[in-house]
Amino acid sequence: xxxxxxxxxxxxxxxxxxxxxxxxxxxxxxxxxxxxxxxxxxxxxxxxxxxxxxxxxxxxxxxxxxxxxxxxxxxxxxxxxxxxxxxxxxxxxxxxxxxxxxxxxxxxxxxxxxxxxxxxxxxxxxxxxxxxxxxxxxxxxxxxxxxxxxxxxxxxxxxxxxxxxxxxxxxxxxxxxxxxxxxxxxxxxxxxxxxxxxxxxxxxxxxxxxxxxxxxxxxxxxxxxxxxxxxxxxxxxxxxxxxxxxxxxxxxxxxxxxxxxxxxxxxxxxxxxxxxxxxxxxxxxxxxxxxxxxxxxxxxxxxxxxxxxxxxxxxxxxxxxxxxxxxxxxxxxxxxxxxxxxxxxxxxxxxxxxxxxxxxxxxxxxxxxxxxxxxxxxxxxxx
Numbered sequence: 001x002x003x004x005x006x007x008x009x010x011x012x013x014x015x016x017x018x019x020x021x022x023x024x025x026x027x028x029x030x031x032x033x034x035x036x037x038x039x040x041x042x043x044x045x046x047x048x049x050x051x052x053x054x055x056x057x058x059x060x061x062x063x064x065x066x067x068x069x070x071x072x073x074x075x076x077x078x079x080x081x082x083x084x085x086x087x088x089x090x091x092x093x094x095x096x097x098x099x100x101x102x103x104x105x106x107x108x109x110x111x112x113x114x115x116x117x118x119x120x121x122x123x124x125x126x127x128x129x130x131x132x133x134x135x136x137x138x139x140x141x142x143x144x145x146x147x148x149x150x151x152x153x154x155x156x157x158x159x160x161x162x163x164x165x166x167x168x169x170x171x172x173x174x175x176x177x178x179x180x181x182x183x184x185x186x187x188x189x190x191x192x193x194x195x196x197x198x199x200x201x202x203x204x205x206x207x208x209x210x211x212x213x214x215x216x217x218x219x220x221x222x223x224x225x226x227x228x229x230x231x232x233x234x235x236x237x238x239x240x241x242x243x244x245x246x247x248x249x250x251x252x253x254x255x256x257x258x259x260x261x262x263x264x265x266x267x268x269x270x271x272x273x274x275x276x277x278x279x280x281x282x283x284x285x286x287x288x289x290x291x292x293x294x295x296x297x298x299x300x301x302x303x304x305x306x307x308x309x310x311x312x313x314x315x316x317x318x319x320x321x322x323x324x325x326x327x328x329x330x331x332x333x334x335x336x337x338x339x340x341x342x343x344x345x346x347x348x349x350x351x352x353x354x355x356x357x358x359x360x361x362x363x364x365x366x367x368x369x370x371x372x373x374x375x376x377x378x379x380x381x382x383x
Contacts, residue, residue, distance in 0.1 A: 003121060003122035005122050006074060006121070006352075008075055008076075009077075011032065011036075011077065012346075013071065014038065015038045015082050016081030017040075017045055017081075020330075022052075022327060023052060024332070024334070024337070024338055025052055026054055027340075027343075027374060029058050031339070036058060036059040036061055037061070068093065069096070073099070074098035076097070077102060080101065081104070084105045087103055094123065095117055095118060098122075101118070101126065102124075102125075102341065104134060104338045106128055111125065111127060119352045122352045124352060125355065126342075126345055129338050129355075130338050131297065131333040131337055134337045134357055135337050135371070135378070136162050136164055137236075139299075140301055140303075141359050142364055144303065147303055147305050151305060153239070153241060156243070156307045157305070157306050158238070158305045159246035159302075159303070160302070160303050162248070162249045162250070162302075163223045163248075163299070163300055164299040165252035167254050167296060168289075168293060171254050173260060175254040175255075176260075177287050177289040177293055177295075178287055178288060178289060179289040179328070183276075185280070190206070192204060193210075193228070193229070194228045195225045196245070199243070206265070208258065208261070210224055212224070214252075216298070217320075222256075229247055229248055229250075230247070232249060235359075252298050252300070264283070294324060295322070295329050296329060297319070298320050299320075300318045301318075303316075315381060317378045318378065321376070332376075333376060337371060339374075340367045340368075349363055350363065
């Protein structure tokens with residue numbers, strides 16, 4: 001049973017001042033009735049506001065659990081940009097204070113479990129609300145809804161692919177620069193991937209070993225599956241009468257990435273934990289993302305459906321954004337997308353409980369309109 005939604009007050013508590021806290025924070029400040037940025041120290045929070053040109057538009061405070069609990073009131077919104085391992089503790093605080101919760105990160109099992117309590121308490125738990133996950137979810141839902149409208153209840157065999165990646169706008173010999181925790185990059189490469197291929201579930205222990213070549217807009221790239229794609233068949237609300245031939249969510253990299261990273265792959269497979277940590281440090285030192293280097297984000301989401309009589313429907317969204325001297329593409333896309341989700345939450349358009357971005361058609365339209373109005377445009381190829 002879902003309780004009546006606790007109406008958002010409009011006050012926002014933004015926790016964290018790291019790389020993903022980009023220009024979208026300015027949009028949050030403009031939407032909210034009051035914003036407090038909590039950094040590891042007050043000085044770091046203030047430096048973040050100064051970096052974004054927001055001095056005087058939000059309060060800066062040093063993050064401490066007691067101070068946060070004292071500041072958060074029923075109906076406030078707490079946005080966690082902290083490491084994912086800290087999200088459950090933040091959400092528990094929200095439950096105690098009757099506050100809404102949001103994050104750009106993937107939902108974890110623990111957060112999903114706590115979200116059930118939030119639903120009963122009339123609180124929103126918004127996750128997967130950044131770039132990837134986030135924008136990709138919105139586009140996937142749009143494609144599924146468009147295909148359903150076109151095909152009705154006709155059974156169909158479907159193929160779905162969703163890839164996103166960030167890499168140097170000007171390719172280097174390594175085909176990559178480290179803009180976030182280098183050890184986390186290597187750890188992610190060692191995480192098995194589960195997906196559907198040829199109508200069967202597959203699990204690949206080393207996904208990069210199954211990387212494939214692909215051409216987009218005449219440009220070659222490499223793609224590979226990551227994480228567990230299978231649960232998203234349900235998340236994206238595929239009709240029961242669709243037969244899934246292909247379902248992959250994954251990463252896109254510059255052409256030549258696999259060859260450039262072969263020595264790294266070998267060390268990942270043979271090295272100890274300490275050796276891999278040392279490797280990550282060396283790579284970050286060799287290939288850092290500096291203020292002179294701009295990134296590029298590429299995303300494409302595609303759905304194809306073929307009915308028994310051979311009728312075919314296909315739709316696709318693509319996005320190609322390059323950073324500039326003002327701001328890199330990744331923090332801008334993550335933070336602007338999150339700001340769009342927060343606008344939906346603050347307006348009371350999200351129901352109590354867990355939302356992985358949103359599946360509601362009206363909220364998707366509103367969210368994508370928000371993105372477009374703020375310079376984040378997805379190219380649409382939908383019949």
